[in-house]
Amino acid sequence: MRITRVGPGVVSAVALVAAGLAGAGVATAAPRPSAQDDKVQIVTVHASTQKERSAVDALGLDTTEHADATGVDVVLHGAADVARLRASGKRWTVKVADLAAVTRANARKDKAYAASVAMSQLPSGRTSYRHLADYNAEMAALAQKYPTRVKPLTLENTSVLGKPVHGIEITDNAANIKDGKPVFLMMGAHHAREWPSSEHALEFAYDLLESGDARNAGLLKNMRTIVVPVVNVDGFEISREASPIGDFGTFDYEMKRKNCAISAATPAPYIPGTCDNNLAGRLRGTDPNRNYPGFWGGPGASTNWRSDTFRGDAPGSEPEVDNIRKLVSGRQVTNLITNHTYSNLILRPPSLASTGFSPDEIKYRALGADMAEHNDYANIPSFGLYDTSGSTEDWSYWNTGGLGFTFEIGTEGFHPTFETGVVAEYAGLAPAAGAGKGGNREAYYRMAAATVDPSMHSTITGKAPANTTLTIRKTYQGMTSPVIQPNGTVGAPIPFTDVLTSSLVGKGGAFSWAVNPSTRPLVAGRYGRDPVAPTQPSAPIANPAGIPAVNGSEFSNVTIQGLPTYDNGKVLFTFGWTGPNPDPNVDWDFYIYDSAGNQVASAATLANPEIAAALDPVPGGYRVEAINYANGASADWTGTMSFEPPTPAIVTGVKETWNLTCENKQGKVMGTRSIVVDRGQSVDVGNPCNRKK
Structure with a gap:
């Protein structure tokens, strides 16, 4: 074993x-x-x-x-x-x-928990999973209870089956959507069967409005939070209302992941019937989180209409996806979390390894680490999991500049027991990884703090007369990935058009307007940095005396140094032994841990030598674990730690502008500006309604 x-x-x-x-x-x-x-x-x-x-x-x-x-x-x-x-x-x-047996056991636990607990530790006190009608009713009730702080939101498109997609906007004076505040968008249920994702999204709304947290007053004053708990309303309702079969098979609709679209590639026998009663069962539909146009059609999404990761017939083809695109594009969403289950992960762009790190990698990684301190999730780029294309935050970040993350909640399945997957994970209670650290609740609050932080977005300031409307706009043609065809060949990228626009109403006097950078990351270039010092010299890794038994371990300590002495872009741990490659008789596996015990690299294949790599290693002490997986006594290992310099920056030098116009109450254009503003920068445009300045 x-x-x-x-x-x-x-x-x-x-x-x-x-x-x-x-x-x-x-x-x-x-x-x-x-x-x-x-x-x-x-x-x-x-x-x-x-x-x-x-x-x-x-x-x-x-x-x-x-x-x-x-x-x-x-x-x-x-x-x-x-x-x-x-x-x-x-x-x-x-x-x-036997997943079916686990599902049945979880249902019994949920029933017992709801019967034995009057109020949970959630801000709402909820004790069981909501239905779609519950979400809609509770959001309507919050809007009625807090009329100045909660604005109901209905997204532009109905779903494939014609259902409205609802959300709420939370801020002081919520009715004024042209207030210039930075926007934090919180979403759940792109994937229908991932019920905790919606629960967490709505619970944060309750936190902002009813928890009494001392931070709420400042957040309500200085930012706008938009909560869309159920993006894929058709799929979610089918999954939530299904009579459980428990076999997770084709006709176990509780395990539906996708929306209710019928692909043009669907064979005729599978077209008749409803979304919850057809010959293709739960497999008919498109995966919304593979349908966003940014990098659509690349690796990590399926061309097969039956697949759970089917990308859809065209980039951005699904109404549910178009809803989020239009919301993000029209509201200057500077920060975004899309919740999923499961894996205890905080994922950031890029989703494709071939894309290369983003220009904001250092800032992005630090923000992820800040949140991960509280839920104890792994903070990694999305491609560190595996390549995916057409995902939410990959489109949002590269095409709008907003900082987006995916949370993969919990470790126990798509919708585990409510007590563990929702209450414990949200509130930071045992057995969640974030127990005692604040859990996802505190991680969300950290994202809210980042939304308010002007170093995380851009700011336009100036003066505007009362009853004027300032609008910034950008229209551009983006490109998908080179499109993988059903036969495995690769075709040309497909162009798509995005329009980024938002408005601010002048009150007569000074204004401050939180926006995303004028130059999109896709245009700015890819992350990289020029080395400022030599790399650390290579060094052997000491092999302790003796050889552990099969499946046993031995440990070695190494030290990685950093600036100002050395600038290491990558560290390579290389381990080998006497024998062929691959070696059918001997197998050593290796894992590398940082000083806090976090695994940072591994080499556990059949290769000889085994090579583990880590990018931009943090200076400090590391521990190397060598496992005698098979017959290591016949060939002991040797190891070397070597270093490579950082990849030089790739910067296009191109600067995009926001095109700003000022209109009076009658819609007449009074002035225009072209604005270049970077992340963390504030630009004063004076009075953009005055043509002479």
């Missing part, structure tokens, strides 16, 4: 056994078919690199967002999926041997 080493926030095999959820836990390359194959399972497919995890995602199985440096979790829906995984030659470990 391979003992899986996991970092903070990642569920271990030991925890699953303790919870009664794990199977045998045996990693295997080609198990014989058995009765177990017919059960719905969660397995961890061994994949120690981003490239290997992306290859797992490309198998067309039900890949979850749960992954770490050792592998990626996949839901196997019976023998056909097991056979496909077996044919790939990949090894896997069974984590949940």
